[in-house]
Amino acid sequence: MSTTRAAPASSGRRAAAGRHGHGTDPDHRRPSWRDRLYRFDMRYMPYVLIAPFFLIFLVFGLFPLIFNGVIALRNYRLDDPTLTGWAGLANFRQLFGDDDFWNALYNTFGIFLLSSVPQLLLALIVASLLNRRLRAQTWWRVGVLLPYVTPIVASTMVFSVFFSRDFGMANWVLGLFGIGDDDPINWRADKLHAWIAIATMVNWKWIGYNALLYLAAMQSIPRDVYEAAAVDGAGPWRQLWRITVPMIQPVIVFTVILSTIGGFQLFIEPMLFDLNAQAATGGPNGEWQTIAQLIYKVGWKDLNLGYAAAMSWALFLIILVVAGINTLLTNRLSGGRSR
């Protein structure tokens, strides 16, 4: 912690003020304008500096989240402004009986699993490749970030074409291996295939980013640990799982939390994978409708903001629970023995 309270400066200033004083006792005269300014600067300026963050966060971040909880307990329909007042727990009760909600939760969970697990495993492998002594090191690192800077809106359009039934690149590649030759896969026809398509987009986007997070952690592992392991005869693969992974465990937990939060709010990919995106139904029968998408549909297509707010609060709680469980699991799996 620092000390910029500048006690010496203020005594120096008082001496200077005394020199210019009008013959009065410097200790009892009223503080001059400069002194007041100085006092204000020392005492209150820090609050002025942090005020913009707190004002904006409170008004546009924290307040909406809490207010969301209030709206969830009210009737709030854009198409019927006369219907107001408290709804009590009606919105939440509706939630429990709403097949769309459970379907969306199921889809969200499925896509989350299909995207986060391969994503983090592949990121780990890419990171361990980048962790070697490489020529043109920076070039490789920047290269893996290409997907990260590509707008998801843009890349989803591309993948959307890749995964078309008749002329899509995905089916063509699978065809080279003799898969789906006479009966090409219809990626938008059933849950599993749609989930795979969407998870592929998510994986593509985030592998490089996570790899860099892992790489950063890997580089801070003490080198002699590896030397000792090599003496014991551990090969590169064994070193990765027995040394690297346990040693970078905090970052792994961090990425699991990040991908949980991101995965459960998945919106753009399922939205734009739909050929009829405006409807926000996620396929003709909601095959890949996620919760974030359902919230959008309920709120801005069905114009029932109260119910949408209830859903987003439910989602908030679900994320907290899942992130908590994931953290525990990850702790167990990757680092339980390192202590």
Next chain:
Amino acid sequence: MGRAPQDTPAGVGTYLLLATTMLFAAFPLYWMFVIATSNDEALAQIPPAVIPGDRFLVNLDEVFSLQDVYFAASLINSVIVSTVVTVSMLFFCSLAGFAFAKLRFAGSRWLMLFVVLTLTVPNQLGVVALYIVMGKLGWNGTLLAVIVPGLVTAFGVFYMRQFILNTVPDELIESARMDGATTMRVYRSIVLPAIRPALAVLGLLTFVATWNDFQWPLITLGGTDYPTSMVAISDLASGNYVIYRRVLAGAFVATIPLLIMLFIGGRQIVRGIMEGAVKS
């Protein structure tokens, strides 16, 4: 034999695997360009087209002259939003970061703890209420609704605080105080020059994130004539008969600024992401 991975020169296998990774990372972008430069038939080719065509300008002209999408205006909107948000983030977050790192004031530890806790609040989950708040302010459908919530973030404040704590020497600030420098003077002539690398990193990350944002702009600007470019691209792709060479031409144009940023600031972006990881 007993060398750490980072001291082991990479073998051919490593380079091959990395090159494959690069191929997968770059291919969708490349293919976006292929279709953006082709005619309608290119999409229905077996095997798929992989050579760019010569219709880029024709397709672009079509996108920009669409009467109901106003693509040029949407790009300008994206530039305005991203630039204003980035500049404001850099200014306000560095100010707050400076206060938390180097100034003493009552409650600073509690307030900082509050900032750290807010890092975990996913703003997106308050969209319904945010929409209502914006409605009360009369901002829905205007760029203000997209700009104002992004002016500062907890991440920015936290990032700046860490950087300033570690790089700006206390002695320098103290001696400036002795010379009678005000807080803002210290910020301008000592802090600001020292944190230029952090400003570059935070600026690039903020610009990329703001440019690519979709959900909130869709909610508040969707259906208006002048949304941001991401919403405009999704408008291009709606309707019964989607002309993909147009959609991808638009998407490619909206990606170019970010590719340029990655090209110029790649090193900083990589460092920013990697530093963020170790801190957490």
